[in-house]
């Protein structure tokens with residue numbers, strides 16, 4: 001018997017059902033043992049007088065008639081008895097569970113999980129519970145084809161076979177003692193089969209600590225390694241050329257841009273390996289800082305590359321660089337380029353003919369070979385996975401790394417999640433920006449909105465219209481966007497030109513549409529959320545978001561950030577009739593602040609860390625049981641211990657930490 005045994009080693013599991021469990025990433029018995037319920041159904045006893053017809057509930061009462069089993073037909077029978085709850089007498093029946101009769105003792109209290117029939121004042125029992133208050137039903141995450149009952153049965157089988165006895169302790173004894181944690185086997189058992197709530201909470205605390213502790217160990221080890229790496233590049237840029245370039249910009253850099261640029265340049269020149277995050281709210285002007293850093297690398301005969309999440313953005317950055325540095329040779333590389341174009345770009349990159357390279361994740365494909373890659377920049381870094389960022393890094397020989405993000409990471413999370421990075425913050429918008437005026441309107445007011453937009457467009461305004469997001473169906477999203485565009489085309493027939501942009505279009509189509517909008521040939525651009533990140537068209541001053549309550553705060557903030565990028569007054573109009581309280585709350589918060597950090601904190605409070613960054617994309621690992629917000633105190637403690645351990649010289653040789661070193665050895669990455 002081993003923990004790596006396939007699930008088929010358990011009785012009742014054949015290859016067919018094993019395949020179903022694979023959908024839950026459960027391949028081995030070991031996987032199964034640590035597949036914890038995500039919550040427990042709490043069986044609190046209820047008053048029958050308060051129950052609704054058909055409602056399922058736990059009812060506790062005194063047994064007032066003996067249990068009686070009636071048989072009728074093959075294997076069919078009914079167990080009946082009466083209980084009294086206060087003054088109310090309730091008939092109870094169980095079908096085909098005659099053995100329960102043993103548990104029904106005249107005069108004693110009994111707790112029953114069942115379905116209430118209002119008319120008959122009767123309960124159809126499903127389960128007799130040991131003790132009403134403490135009976136807890138585990139709820140596992142399941143997928144189609146796998147039921148709760150399947151999982152419970154399977155976990156039970158694993159325990160019956162004794163697999164849990166193979167689980168080895170994975171926390172150092174010192175820590176178990178220090179924090180009075182349950183040992184591993186007991187905690188795993190109590191996660192699945194707690195005897196009571198108190199024991200479950202004990203187990204949960206241990207499992208959360210385990211998870212957060214190892215997370216922090218990895219961060220701290222990584223941090224130590226990057227800090228001690230003295231083999232970084234020295235990028236000896238020419239300061240005067242950079243200053244000259246800054247002088248030709250149509251604007252003066254803000255103090256915050258200056259400071260961030262200097263921090264980046266300092267890192268580049270030093271032999272230390274740069275690993276820096278450039279954070280700045282939407283519209284704060286990160287792009288020009290990145291461009292200047294790229295230029296700095298070029299003045300030292302290095303190549304610099306910037307990777308962005310969408311083709312639209314890649315093209316925008318490319319144009320931007322071309323206009324900033326008309327004398328440089330710059331390459332664009334995206335997935336949708338024609339083969340011949342791609343070949344030309346690849347040759348130019350590998351031969352060193354080009355110094356600046358812009359692209360999508362096409363930049364990290366296998367066939368892309370760089371000449372002397374000194375600086376890699378990732379824009380909207382949360383859109384990329386940890387692996388993609390690593391692949392990018394590995395395209396050069398210890399290149400300096402800069403990541404950019406407009407998703408403000410709340411300070412509380414920043415220290416813990418970006419523990420291994422240095423951070424530059426652009427905490428200031430360019431001078432002359434007027435705060436965007438945000439209004440929340442209901443669908444009933446939509447006509448007014450349209451006529452207001454009409455008058456604004458006649459004065460020369462350009463408008464983005466974001467079509468509603470329908471989760472789970474790209475096809476529906478598209479249909480919606482098309483219908484919306486048609487509606488606008490009808491309404492604005494004589495006044496304005498309306499165009500449509502969506503993710504299913506070919507990139508040259510998208511580019512042509514964006515270009516027309518930029519050139520003011522189009523007045524109104526209806527779009528799905530493809531427009532969300534990074535797009536920069538300063539003349540667009542109105543952002544209309546349909547069914548805005550379907551979006552999260554961070555996404556709304558990103559969308560809103562597409563306007564207010566010049567010196568004209570801009571507006572964001574959120575059209576929504578939210579059905580939920582949190583939807584209403586989101587709309588209100590949006591009208592109250594334009595500060596991305598405030599919004600991120602609010603988002604975090606409302607949704608928890610799991611969702612704020614979307615999926616695995618964020619590079620912030622998903623935790624199975626821990627929650628970065630709720631369990632912040634545990635996280636902090638874990639961080640403290642982890643950093644203490646790593647600071648010991650040769651900590652891996654200390655027998656006290658052997659367990660930790662071994663385990664990190666086995667699972668060395670976040671993903």
Ligand code: ADP
Nearest residue numbers: 251252253254282283284285286287288430536
């Ligand atoms: P983001 O930080 O959201 O990526 P961008 O880099 O796209 O923002 O900059 C937004 C707009 O602000 C662009 O049009 C850019 O040219 C302009 N901009 C950047 N820095 C300044 C500045 N110091 N003064 C005025 N405008 C600026």
Ligand code: MG
Nearest residue numbers: 286287379534
């Ligand atoms: Mg940007």
